[in-house]
Amino acid sequence: MKITNEIVEKHGLNLDEFNKIKKILKREPNLLELGIFSAMWNEHCSYKSSRIHLKKLPTKGKQVIQGPGENAGVIDIGDDDAIVFKIESHNHPSYIEPYQGAATGVGGILRDVFTMGARPIALLNSIHFGEPKHPKTKSLLNGVVSGIGGYGNCIGIPTVAGETKFDETYNENILVNAMAVGHAKKNKIFYSKAKGLNKSVVYVGSKTGRDGIHGASMASAEFDENSEEKKPTVQVGDPFTEKLLMEACLELMKDNSIISIQDMGAAGLTSSSVEMASKGSLGIELDLEKVPCREENMTPYEMMLSESQERMLIILEDGKDKAAKKIFEKWDLDFVIIGKTTDTNNLTLKYNDSIQGEIPIDALASKAPIYDRKWIRKKPQKDKVNIKELKKIKIEDALIKILSNPNHSNKSWITNQYDQMVMCDTAQKSGSDAAIIRIHNKDKAIAVSVDSSANYCKSFPLTGGKQIVCENWRNLISVGAKPLAITNCLNFGNPENKEIMGEFAECLEGIKEACEFLDYPVVSGNVSFYNGTNKKNISPTPVIGGVGLIKKLSKPISHNFEHNNSTILVIGKTFGHLEQSVLLKEIYSINKGMPPEVNLRNEKNNGECLLKLINKNLILSSHDISTGGLIVSLAEMSIGSNTGIKIHKPKGLTNSINYFFGEDQARYIIEIKTVDLSKVDKILKDNNVFYENIGMTQSDFFEIEDELKINIKDLYKINNEWYNNY
Amino acid sequence: MKSSVIVFPGSNCDRDIAVALEKMQFKNKMVWHKDTSLPKSDLIVIPGGFSYGDYLRSGAIAGKSLIIDEVVKAANSGCLILGICNGFQILTETGLLKGTLLRNKNLKFINKDVNIKVINNSTKFSNKYKKDEILKINIAHNEGNYFTNSNHLDELKKENLIAFKYCDEKGNINEETNPNGSLENIAGIYNQKKNILGMMPHPERMVDEIISNKDGINLFSSLLN
Numbered sequence: 001m002k003i004t005n006e007i008v009e010k011h012g013l014n015l016d017e018f019n020k021i022k023k024i025l026k027r028e029p030n031l032l033e034l035g036i037f038s039a040m041w042n043e044h045c046s047y048k049s050s051r052i053h054l055k056k057l058p059t060k061g062k063q064v065i066q067g068p069g070e071n072a073g074v075i076d077i078g079d080d081d082a083i084v085f086k087i088e089s090h091n092h093p094s095y096i097e098p099y100q101g102a103a104t105g106v107g108g109i110l111r112d113v114f115t116m117g118a119r120p121i122a123l124l125n126s127i128h129f130g131e132p133k134h135p136k137t138k139s140l141l142n143g144v145v146s147g148i149g150g151y152g153n154c155i156g157i158p159t160v161a162g163e164t165k166f167d168e169t170y171n172e173n174i175l176v177n178a179m180a181v182g183h184a185k186k187n188k189i190f191y192s193k194a195k196g197l198n199k200s201v202v203y204v205g206s207k208t209g210r211d212g213i214h215g216a217s218m219a220s221a222e223f224d225e226n227s228e229e230k231k232p233t234v235q236v237g238d239p240f241t242e243k244l245l246m247e248a249c250l251e252l253m254k255d256n257s258i259i260s261i262q263d264m265g266a267a268g269l270t271s272s273s274v275e276m277a278s279k280g281s282l283g284i285e286l287d288l289e290k291v292p293c294r295e296e297n298m299t300p301y302e303m304m305l306s307e308s309q310e311r312m313l314i315i316l317e318d319g320k321d322k323a324a325k326k327i328f329e330k331w332d333l334d335f336v337i338i339g340k341t342t343d344t345n346n347l348t349l350k351y352n353d354s355i356q357g358e359i360p361i362d363a364l365a366s367k368a369p370i371y372d373r374k375w376i377r378k379k380p381q382k383d384k385v386n387i388k389e390l391k392k393i394k395i396e397d398a399l400i401k402i403l404s405n406p407n408h409s410n411k412s413w414i415t416n417q418y419d420q421m422v423m424c425d426t427a428q429k430s431g432s433d434a435a436i437i438r439i440h441n442k443d444k445a446i447a448v449s450v451d452s453s454a455n456y457c458k459s460f461p462l463t464g465g466k467q468i469v470c471e472n473w474r475n476l477i478s479v480g481a482k483p484l485a486i487t488n489c490l491n492f493g494n495p496e497n498k499e500i501m502g503e504f505a506e507c508l509e510g511i512k513e514a515c516e517f518l519d520y521p522v523v524s525g526n527v528s529f530y531n532g533t534n535k536k537n538i539s540p541t542p543v544i545g546g547v548g549l550i551k552k553l554s555k556p557i558s559h560n561f562e563h564n565n566s567t568i569l570v571i572g573k574t575f576g577h578l579e580q581s582v583l584l585k586e587i588y589s590i591n592k593g594m595p596p597e598v599n600l601r602n603e604k605n606n607g608e609c610l611l612k613l614i615n616k617n618l619i620l621s622s623h624d625i626s627t628g629g630l631i632v633s634l635a636e637m638s639i640g641s642n643t644g645i646k647i648h649k650p651k652g653l654t655n656s657i658n659y660f661f662g663e664d665q666a667r668y669i670i671e672i673k674t675v676d677l678s679k680v681d682k683i684l685k686d687n688n689v690f691y692e693n694i695g696m697t698q699s700d701f702f703e704i705e706d707e708l709k710i711n712i713k714d715l716y717k718i719n720n721e722w723y724n725n726y
Numbered sequence: 727m728k729s730s731v732i733v734f735p736g737s738n739c740d741r742d743i744a745v746a747l748e749k750m751q752f753k754n755k756m757v758w759h760k761d762t763s764l765p766k767s768d769l770i771v772i773p774g775g776f777s778y779g780d781y782l783r784s785g786a787i788a789g790k791s792l793i794i795d796e797v798v799k800a801a802n803s804g805c806l807i808l809g810i811c812n813g814f815q816i817l818t819e820t821g822l823l824k825g826t827l828l829r830n831k832n833l834k835f836i837n838k839d840v841n842i843k844v845i846n847n848s849t850k851f852s853n854k855y856k857k858d859e860i861l862k863i864n865i866a867h868n869e870g871n872y873f874t875n876s877n878h879l880d881e882l883k884k885e886n887l888i889a890f891k892y893c894d895e896k897g898n899i900n901e902e903t904n905p906n907g908s909l910e911n912i913a914g915i916y917n918q919k920k921n922i923l924g925m926m927p928h929p930e931r932m933v934d935e936i937i938s939n940k941d942g943i944n945l946f947s948s949l950l951n
Contacts, residue, residue: 149835153866154776156738240736240779330760332735412838419837419866421931421938422774424742438936553936 001031011038017369024363032301032349032357039267039305040274040364043529048369049495050527053508061521063484065189071112071263072182073523074189075485077549081439082186083446084118087126087179087489087545089528093234094176098143099150102127102176103237106151107309109180111263114246115312117190117253118182121423122437123152125162125178126450126489126543130171132406132726137166140174141726147237148178149417154239155246158426159418160435161448166406169454172533177489179545181448183439190253192262194280194315194341199259201273201284201339202321204328205245205311209294211235212268212307241310241333248331249312257320264311270304272313273339274347278365283344288351292334300349300356315341375501378461383592385578387657390588395631395660396708398587402628403635403719405586406726410639413723428556431640433475433624434548436556445553447481450545453627456595458539459580461503465510465542466598470665472546473518474624477607478668480557480614481548486515488525488544493537495529503540504529510598511542517600520546557614559623559633560641566620566697567674568645572606572667573690574630576658582628583661595663602666609687610668616683618676625667631660631704633669638702639716647695647704656707671697727752727950730767732797734759734788739774739811739930746930747771750946757793764796769806769949772797772813774866774928784827784869785812789819798822806850806949807922811867814914814924823917823924825874830867831907837866839938840905842890842913842927843897849916851923852889853951854944860897861890861941863927865905870926872908872915882915889914889923 008018011034021029021037029037043049059067065082066074072086090105106123113120125148130137141164152159157180212235252258260280262272269291277284288300294308316324321337328335342348347364349357360367402408411430420429427445428436434449451472457464469486476483488511493500515521531538578584579593613619621641625633638645653659672680674696684691703709729752733740740756747754755765764770777788788794794816801807801822809817817823830836839862844855855861874882882888890913894903904911906926914925929942 146834153835153837153868154736154738154779156775238779240776240781243738243776244735416838417835419835421837421864421866421928422738422742424745424931424934424937427936555936 003028003031003034007034011035012042013038017041020369024360024367030357032304033359035301035305036270036357036359036364039270041368045267045271046368047527049371049373049529050504051370052372053505056508057512057522058516059521059523061485061519064521064523065186067521067523068525070191071115073485073487074116075523075547076186077444077446080186082184082189083181083547084113084116084184085179085181085487085545085547086112086524087177087450087487087543088526089489089491090176090178091174091491091528091531094144095174097234098140099147100234100236102144102147103151104235104309105176105178106148107237107239107242108265109178110155110157110242111265113180113182114249115190115261115263116184117188118184119250120157120180120182121425122181122435122448123157123159123178124448124450124545125159126175126452127162128165128167128170128175128541130166130174131168132166134171138726144176145414145417151237151239153419155243156422158420158422160420160426160437161430161450163450163452164411164414167454169539172536173531173538175491175531175541177543179450179487181547188253190258190261192260192276192279194260194276194282196259197341197343199318199341200316200321200337201286201341202314202316203291203311203334203336203338204314205333206238206241206308207292207294207334208298208303208306208311209308210298210302210306213302213305235307235309237309244331244333245310245312248328248333251327252324257317257324259315259317261312261314264313266307268305268307274361274364276313276315277341277347277361283342283346283348283361284339285342285348285350286339288349290336290338292336300351304349373495373501374498375505376498377502378506381459381593385584385590385593387578387655393587395656395704396710398583398661399631399635400718402582402586402632403715404722406722408628408632409722410720427553428479428558432558433478434481436479436550436553438553443552445550447476447479447548447550448546449475450543451475452541452543454539454541455580457503457507457542460594461506461540462510463595463598465507466514467595467665468542468544469511469514469518469520470598470603471624471626472544473520473603474607474668476546476548477611478622478624480611481550482611483518483520483546483548485521485523486544486546488522488542490525490527491531491538491541491543492529493532497537500537507540507542514600518604557619557622559637560621561637561643561671561697562620564643564697564699565674566671567677567693568695568697569670569672570630570667570692570694571610571670571689572602573664574659574662574667575664576655576662577664578658578662581661581663596665598665605687606666606668606689609684609689610670613680613683618672618680620671620673622668622670625669627663629661629663635702635715637669638712639719642712644698644701644712645695645703646698649705650692727768728766729754729769729771730757730765731771731773732757732759732793734777734791736777736779737773737775739928743771743773743810743930746933746946749933750950759791759793761793762796764800767805769808770797770800772809772816774811774813777812777816785815785819788816794820801922804921808851809924810928810930811926814926815869817922817924822922823915824878825872825915827869828871828873829869830871835868836905839864840927841893841895843893843899845888845891846886849920850949851945852948854948858897860893860895862939863929863941864931864938865927867926870906870908872912874909879909885918887916887918888912889916889925890927
């Protein structure tokens with residue numbers, strides 16, 4: 001078959017890239033080879049537009065065991081325990097087929113974690129939808145939520161935290177990011193690097209079907225009106241098989257049979273075999289007629305490009321195949337030796353002994369194209385908003401409007417569809433700043449949270465990038481965890497557009513700066529470009545997933561007030577920054593100005609001091625102040641606990657709206673026993689932390705002196721209506 | 727007391743129940759579904775999860791597995807059997823318990839802490855609870871909507887075979903306090919000899935204060951009594 005320009009284009013490659021392929025091969029590729037190049041050189045697998053920027057991120061630290069480049073990142077949590085975690089996007093498939101797209105997103109990220117020898121202990125997700133009134137939003141929301149739940153519930157890993165947001169920018173391109181966290185023994189981590197010649201390459205798991213062929217290429221292009229036609233490239237998930245695969249792999253990992261292991265994710269058999277060989281500087285030879293197939297007459301092209309789920313590739317030590325096979329048979333899974341490692345440095349594909357394709361491994365991996373795409377810096381938007389020039393609004397009315405909007409409404413309609421308790425180590429479920437998962441059979445626990453702030457990133461990406469790392473860091477601090485490391489999922493528009501590329505580069509600069517300052521390295525992640533339809537790009541949405549350590553878990557700290565008559569303090573200074581705030585957006589539809597400034601020194605100092613207070617058992621409850629400002633955070637603490645508050649305004653306050661709705665950073669609300677006030681005051685002052693004493697908790701009423709007095713039950717109702725009425 | 731937990735492919739609360747049993751000093755063994763004999767046991771637990779992926783119908787395939795014949799034999803000779811969640815569904819599939827579990831009324835998976843009332847506190851499973859005691863226990867299921875025919879419902883009532891009913895924190899049993907649409911808010915039932923208990927709520931999730939509460943403990947201590 002002659003490879004025409006049209007065929008090349010259909011494979012998502014441009015003509016320059018095609019010429020490069022011909023140069024590498026010193027001949028024209030056949031269709032199978034072209035397909036393999038297309039799978040490995042697309043944006044999703046090759047990171048060709050992002051790699052030069054990603055390199056700048058801090059990835060090291062004494063807590064880091066394995067940084068980016070493996071199936072997932074690994075960090076040290078003391079003793080012989082390690083935490084393995086990663087976040088990944090499944091945006092494009094979820095828009096086309098929400099249930100399966102979201103489900104297989106969860107399945108894929110779980111495999112990344114158990115491939116490394118970790119038992120998954122928690123799932124998180126960050127999901128972004130278009131406006132509620134958009135005709136597709138409701139069914140996408142339903143499908144994605146049941147897909148996430150369907151997979152996690154069945155496999156039996158608790159889904160413990162996440163975020164759900166609605167914004168017009170996602171009308172035609174939703175985001176579905178899934179994060180998995182696992183626990184492993186430090187000396188029992190498994191990697192994907194192949195070692196040794198003539199070692200058996202084993203295929204385990206589900207059979208290969210025609211689903212998902214070219215899924216990774218689909219995720220590397222913008223949508224258009226024909227996107228619906230791409231349905232057949234969405235994979236179908238089977239959590240039951242994944243459960244068996246997980247148990248079988250973990251059982252096999254108990255001894256020393258495995259040299260290297262890699263899950264078949266995007267670009268299936270192609271990327272897994274190339275990755276293992278590339279890391280080990282070896283060749284790999286596959287006998288494709290041995291691949292277990294679900295359908296008849298599958299061609300080598302289809303086998304190599306299928307993205308059928310729940311499959312793994314393992315390189316085994318000599319003489320271990322019998323025992324290994326027995327384990328997979330016990331779990332009713334396929335186990336077939338389909339090839340071997342070689343010294344040719346080639347990917348050699350045979351079918352019934354005849355060579356169907358042969359490509360140098362480094363051409364697919366290290367020699368894949370890298371682009372330094374053009375990008376431009378965002379100019380600071382100097383617009384200021386003076387609230388006094390806008391239509392007057394009562395604090396009470398603004399609060400009610402925010403608490404009843406979909407972004408701030410209680411999300412239990414969603415979280416009740418996820419099993420949050422299975423495995424019986426979930427000490428704090430979703431709803432607080434971070435979920436807390438106990439390490440099985442130990443006193444210690446980890447805290448986990450995922451966060452994003454697309455509107456801040458849109459208005460000024462450098463600050464947005466910094467802010468989102470800080471917010472994630474604060475969320476871990478406020479439950480009493482020492483933040484250790486992050487994974488990031490970078491959802492952006494078309495990188496060939498220099499403004500979008502600028503958003504990417506500058507968000508990353510911000511992330512880098514904050515991560516370096518906070519000693520909060522990036523250990524894994526994923527880039528998703530081309531989020532947009534017909535040239536309309538989404539707002540830049542980097543999502544940060546953080547993991548922190550609680551050395552000794554006694555009582556989980558939540559954001560719900562504990563008692564009446566305790567004292568409420570606000571840590572950090574309130575300036576009243578309203579630009580890019582929820583208030584302006586919700587009440588006035590104003591979307592201008594800069595996001596709140598991020599002062600990393602204050603972030604670090606305030607956060608570390610709060611951690612000290614928590615470790616001295618001086619904190620009853622704690623909540624970071626984020627979107628909606630002080631008043632929305634107070635309301636969340638009240639609603640969750642059915643406890644009221646009485647707040648007095650600071651003396652000489654000239655603008656209550658700015659004070660209560662401003663979104664200044666580095667702030668927390670803490671509840672302390674009134675008798676502990678002098679102790680807390682001393683520690684805060686000794687550490688140069690600014691704080692205000694704003695009032696007390698009380699029963700029944702949410703009250704701000706001279707402003708408002710609302711019954712908590714009414715506030716609860718306001719906050720719990722939206723989803724049930726949607 | 728010796729216990730056995732049956733593990734099916736897709737069971738996912740097997741470890742949780744084993745941890746709870748061991749915490750309560752049961753001598754527990756895990757039994758693989760392909761085994762053809764059971765270790766000597768005073769209690770057999772069929773745990774929650776998605777046995778065989780819930781394919782065909784929740785519990786249907788597990789109800790026909792090799793080990794189930796042994797479980798039925800043991801049940802008929804008076805061994806205590808506890809089926810939780812998917813375990814309850816499996817017990818109805820084997821016929822050891824009557825009735826069936828339909829999809830939740832709202833057609834969605836439900837995971838939350840709910841209140842249940844102890845209706846019969848004079849069985850091997852419930853003697854440590856007070857009558858009408860209100861417990862807060864986690865549920866996590868897609869098919870927990872108990873249904874049975876009117877003859878059997880009469881029998882359940884007449885012979886005091888209803889174990890637990892969904893209620894609110896004050897004990898009110900009505901439609902509003904029914905999370906999944908179960909007939910008369912039934913959350914768990916016994917067989918006629920009261921040696922088999924099937925229940926949708928997960929007592930094994932409620933044995934540790936740091937994680938949840940201790941409302942499940944008395945179910946296990948009743949068994950030891």
